[in-house]
Amino acid sequence: MSLKKDAKLILDAIGGTDNIQAATHCVTRLRLSLYDEGKVDQKKLEEIDSVKGSFSTNGQFQIVIGQGTVDKMFKELNDLGVGEASKDEVKAASAQKMNPLQQAIKTLADIFIPILPAIVTAGLLLGINNILTGSGIFYDEQSVIDVHPQWADLANIINVIANTAFTFLPGLIGWSAVKKFGGNPLLGIVMGLILVNPELLNAWSYGKAVEEGTVPTWNLFGLEVEKIGYQGQVLPVLFASYILAKIEIFLRNKVPESIQLLIVGPVSLLVTGFLTFIAIGPLMFGLGNLITDGLVALFDNFAALGGLVYGALYPVMVITGMHHTFLAVDIQLVGNTGSTFLWPILALSNISQGSAALGMMIAARDEKLRGLAGSSGLSAWLGITEPALFGVNLRYKFPFIAALVSSAIAGLVITVQSVRASSIGVGGVPGIFSILPEDWFWFFVGMMIVIVLPFVVTFLIAKGRKV
Incomplete structure (x- = not known):
């Protein structure tokens, strides 16, 4: 009964069935192409118990419901006259509202996102190989396979498996x-x-x-x-x-x-x-x-400025969808130079957004906000920032600014210290495994900045404002 009631409230808040051009859902979110997003009553939508957040991106209006529950919610919407379209149909409907730049960015995203699991997996495996073959990690001026030669063939097999996706x-x-x-x-x-x-x-x-x-x-x-x-x-x-x-x-x-x-x-x-x-x-x-x-x-030549600007702009690019274009740039850097200095900044930016959301979780009085901030913060730490970004940080603004400033500072620090990743990995806390072993210390310093600073600043401001 609660889902049936919430489905009616959602439909009313987004302008009714007449405002829906196409609708589908993914694992956690309703994905809607609306004729007029100006008809959405954001305040009314956020007051609905089942809604954990909402945002608009790439011509789609997305409502965060949660894993498992979103299937049931969509069934209730079907019963209210909302037909189910395929994801391709929703994307096609959404694309009609995009300008040429947005369409170009979406094209790159549609090409690179499907192959991302293979590249990320390869990056993590290369990280394991780096741990086994890198000198000075566990032993002075020697690698694990130097001290334990019986591990050499295992490292070689891991390297063959990991390098295949890049080869x-x-x-x-x-x-x-x-x-x-x-x-x-x-x-x-x-x-x-x-x-x-x-x-x-x-x-x-x-x-x-x-x-x-x-x-x-x-x-x-x-x-x-x-x-x-x-x-x-x-x-x-x-x-x-x-x-x-x-x-x-x-x-x-x-x-x-x-x-x-x-x-x-x-x-x-x-x-x-x-x-x-x-x-x-x-x-x-x-x-x-x-x-x-x-x-x-x-x-x-301008390491400090480059790291500062990219660290500050990356979350903004996520909002516009332009971050997808840098997948191709990172891959090109790895192909040409054997490593990338951009991806470590991305990983720290994701952690920063998660830390700000977790600060809101501890400070917030509202139970619904605490639950959303906690789950989305952990999700951002594991590389998926959209729920934290759109559901919490941008909604209250100051967590987003705290995270943005923190990632800019951390970007400056690790770029000045020439921190590099051997490949694209998981863009969050597990991202350290993709960092070249000799750069672990300074990447860890960057991690401490984006874990502590946005959390503390967000917590103090939220407490002061009695959110």
């Missing part, structure tokens, strides 16, 4: 990107794997080969084309996937179904492959290097 990264991106652009994702996998074929010069050996003048080439009717691979590169496979998908869609619409199997796939891959090796690959490879070299130079 064949273009295959993962090709699958996700071609799927997003409307083509056959299997052809996307093949296109990505073509770019890391062992027959090609490894991208990580390209610089040395240029110095030695030993870069292999193809002679295509008088046109000299460098025979190089694109291991660890993001931009070449992204653009190649877009071209592949568009050629495939064009051919599918023109070629009779009876011979599509013989024409569409081979022609699409052949044309895209030639274009990639001749033009797309070299141009995007150069652009990718330019971006990473520029970032490295910026943080090398």
Whole structure:
């Protein structure tokens, strides 16, 4: 009866069924595409017992209900006339409200988020390998496998498993990107794997080969084309996937179904492959290097400013969804330099938002707010910040500002000390396993800043305001 009552109240607070363009739900949240978000009565919505928070992002209005309960709540909404759409239909409806920049950011997010579990898993495993092979962690100037050689093969197997996702990264991106652009994702996998074929010069050996003048080439009717691979590169496979998908869609619409199997796939891959090796690959490879070299130079020459600004801006980028674009930048940095100095700041920013929410949990008088702040704070510490960010911190503003200032200070500290991660990992407390072992101390210092400072500041202000 309580859920039935709350479902009616939710529907009333968001403007009724006539204001719902499409609706679905995930594990914890109702995901709605509304015709007019201006009709939402935020105050009335927040007073509903079942609602733990709400926020608008990427054209979707999302209401946090909670794991397990959200399924029952959506069933009650169905009984009140709210039809269930697929997640793709909701995304499509939401995309109509976005400007070109938002659509570009959403496209990148839709490509990289599906492959994130593989990359994060690989990052955590690389962290374990770093612990086993890094010198000076447990023994002076020696690694675990130096002192205990019987662990060497275990470390090597872990390294092989972990490195696979990065070695064949273009295959993962090709699958996700071609799927997003409307083509056959299997052809996307093949296109990505073509770019890391062992027959090609490894991208990580390209610089040395240029110095030695030993870069292999193809002679295509008088046109000299460098025979190089694109291991660890993001931009070449992204653009190649877009071209592949568009050629495939064009051919599918023109070629009779009876011979599509013989024409569409081979022609699409052949044309895209030639274009990639001749033009797309070299141009995007150069652009990718330019971006990473520029970032490295910026943080090398203005480390304190870079860390301060990125630490302050990251939570703001989460609000707008622009943080998804930096997934590609982090991956590109790892591919080009073997590590990333941006991702550690991200991890500390997430912890900071969680600490501010936990400060609200201890200080708040309202039981519902205490419960929401506690669960969302722990979630942020484990890398999922949206519930804490939208459900608690932005709602009261001062926790968000406390977290933002704290992450900026911590970003400054760890950037000045050149803290780096070997890969993308879990963007929270477990993120320390992705940090290079020699940088653990200063990352831990950064963690202490974002755990203590936002918690204390939020707690004191909340107590003073009697929240």
